[in-house]
Amino acid sequence: MSPFSGLTLGVVVSYLSLVVALPLAALVWQSTKSGSTGFWQSLTSPEAVSALELTLLASLAVALVNAVAGTVIAWVLVRDEFPGKGVVNALIDLPFALPTIVAGLTMLALYGPRSPVGIDVAYTRSAIVLALLFVTLPFVVRTVQPVLQELDHELEEAAESLGASNWQTFSRIVFPNLLPGILSGVALAFAKAVGEFGSIVIITGNIPFKTEVSSVYIFGQIESGNTSGAAAASVVLLAISFGVLLLIGALRFWATRHHA
Amino acid sequence: MRRLTLRTVALGYLALILLGPLSIVFWRAFEHGFGPAWSAVTTPEAIHAFRLTIEIAAIAVPANTIFGVLCALLIVRHPFPGKGLLNALVDLPLALSPVVVGFSLFLLYGRTGWFGSWLSKHGVQVLFAMPSMILATAFVSIPFVVREVVPVLREIGTDQEQAAETLGASQWQVFRRVTFPAIRWAVAYGVVLTTARSLGEYGAVSVVSGRLGGQTETATLYVSDRYENFDIVGAYSASVVLALMAIVVLLTMNLLRPKEGVH
Numbered sequence: 314m315s316p317f318s319g320l321t322l323g324v325v326v327s328y329l330s331l332v333v334a335l336p337l338a339a340l341v342w343q344s345t346k347s348g349s350t351g352f353w354q355s356l357t358s359p360e361a362v363s364a365l366e367l368t369l370l371a372s373l374a375v376a377l378v379n380a381v382a383g384t385v386i387a388w389v390l391v392r393d394e395f396p397g398k399g400v401v402n403a404l405i406d407l408p409f410a411l412p413t414i415v416a417g418l419t420m421l422a423l424y425g426p427r428s429p430v431g432i433d434v435a436y437t438r439s440a441i442v443l444a445l446l447f448v449t450l451p452f453v454v455r456t457v458q459p460v461l462q463e464l465d466h467e468l469e470e471a472a473e474s475l476g477a478s479n480w481q482t483f484s485r486i487v488f489p490n491l492l493p494g495i496l497s498g499v500a501l502a503f504a505k506a507v508g509e510f511g512s513i514v515i516i517t518g519n520i521p522f523k524t525e526v527s528s529v530y531i532f533g534q535i536e537s538g539n540t541s542g543a544a545a546a547s548v549v550l551l552a553i554s555f556g557v558l559l560l561i562g563a564l565r566f567w568a569t570r571h572h573a
Numbered sequence: 574m575r576r577l578t579l580r581t582v583a584l585g586y587l588a589l590i591l592l593g594p595l596s597i598v599f600w601r602a603f604e605h606g607f608g609p610a611w612s613a614v615t616t617p618e619a620i621h622a623f624r625l626t627i628e629i630a631a632i633a634v635p636a637n638t639i640f641g642v643l644c645a646l647l648i649v650r651h652p653f654p655g656k657g658l659l660n661a662l663v664d665l666p667l668a669l670s671p672v673v674v675g676f677s678l679f680l681l682y683g684r685t686g687w688f689g690s691w692l693s694k695h696g697v698q699v700l701f702a703m704p705s706m707i708l709a710t711a712f713v714s715i716p717f718v719v720r721e722v723v724p725v726l727r728e729i730g731t732d733q734e735q736a737a738e739t740l741g742a743s744q745w746q747v748f749r750r751v752t753f754p755a756i757r758w759a760v761a762y763g764v765v766l767t768t769a770r771s772l773g774e775y776g777a778v779s780v781v782s783g784r785l786g787g788q789t790e791t792a793t794l795y796v797s798d799r800y801e802n803f804d805i806v807g808a809y810s811a812s813v814v815l816a817l818m819a820i821v822v823l824l825t826m827n828l829l830r831p832k833e834g835v836h
Contacts, residue, residue, distance in 0.1 A: 336674070540680075
């Protein structure tokens with residue numbers, strides 16, 4: 314290793330340790346402080362369990378809706394032509410660029426108590442799903458779109474000329490090619506949904522056992538000084554994040570092997 | 574016919590989830606006219622909040638940019654043991670709850686934390702002050718430059734770099750004259766994403782800042798503070814400013830995207 318790359322390695326590892334690794338190590342350390350019984354007690358407190366169940370359930374629902382809606386939107390953006398397509402394409406990234414707290418306020422303005430369209434879902438579980446659908450919109454669209462763009466039209470034309478129906482062409486030719494992209498987009502959307510805080514905190518009212526998700530539960534425990542409770546729930550979210558990233562890594566490996 | 578159905582479904586979904594909520598924020602902010610909205614975002618507290626957000630981004634974004642370019646070079650050009658772990662740590666903020674990020678920093682720099690006790694003995698305030706807010710913002714926005722630069726570095730290969738080296742260029746010259754010009758659009762795109770994420774950060778900063786109005790209150794914290802104090806016009810007006818910033822980011826993203834080089 315040359316001196317240049319040795320220095321680079323030093324800088325990169327120090328910065329990453331300072332910003333990411335050491336704080337996470339402190340978190341894991343904190344969660345072990347109360348011993349395994351203490352950790353287990355914090356983990357299985359009824360409020361924490363209920364929050365985690367709701368988080369996973371809502372995130373799963375959101376991931377599934379995204380799998381369908383995201384694929385349809387990507388399809389329309391690549392294969393369809395209509396006036397204003399460029400603007401629609403640009404708007405897909407809006408949930409990424411918009412601060413989550415603003416996203417929460419926007420959902421509240423349209424689907425809250427003063428809703429101009431008469432839909433009031435504030436302080437309900439539907440509000441969580443709506444807010445999560447907003448913030449996770451870009452993931453599936455942006456992973457499926459490039460795959461669709463590179464997909465060879467000739468394959469589909471060949472299938473059609475051999476007498477395949479529209480549905481057969483989609484399910485046998487297009488879908489298998491899109492699947493790795495859809496799955497990694499869905500996994501990212503799921504991970505984002507599990508950790509989401511800003512957009513949810515306003516519109517759900519954070520009612521324990523009803524609309525309190527894990528990130529909001531953790532925030533509450535920090536504010537009330539229950540450090541071990543917050544640490545236990547945080548370690549669970551950390552493990553889920555690592556798990557999803559591993560899954561995405563495996564999917565990427567699978568997708569590149571598919572092409573080779 | 575099928576095409577029209579799909580288009581209707583896609584655009585209908587977007588209107589419901591995206592466009593409807595966004596347009597209503599503008600409407601709510603200007604409901605009582607432009608005047609109240611303007612005075613709401615020009616109070617000293619609002620201006621301080623926006624200035625603080627920009628100051629934090631002005632430190633976190635350049636730091637993450639330098640780190641991102643170096644880290645991408647390391648991942649692509651100089652494989653080393655532990656690369657997998659490095660990759661995982663860089664990606665983690667994409668999948669981790671910002672509240673957990675903030676809490677981790679809170680534990681590290683708190684009174685009983687590994688660093689906190691030593692730092693407070695020496696009179697350095699990290700928690701409930703700028704340093705922790707910068708660290709939180711840097712954490713959540715760390716992946717973007719790396720993720721944009723890595724594929725471009727892979728794509729351009731090492732032929733030109735090797736040629737330059739054979740011709741006697743130093744490593745710094747190779748980077749400045751050959752590598753950097755090839756990756757600069759990817760870097761720029763990554764910087765835009767990093768900036769967007771920094772300006773919008775809420776959860777992590779919310780935990781570490783202590784939310785002291787007029788002191789450690791960023792623009793996003795200001796929005797939620799106004800909302801909690803039933804100042805609806807104030808909350809929505811500040812939101813509009815943040816939304817306009819987001820739209821500027823979107824426009825920049827679209828200007829830069831075709832130049833990504835990979836396509």
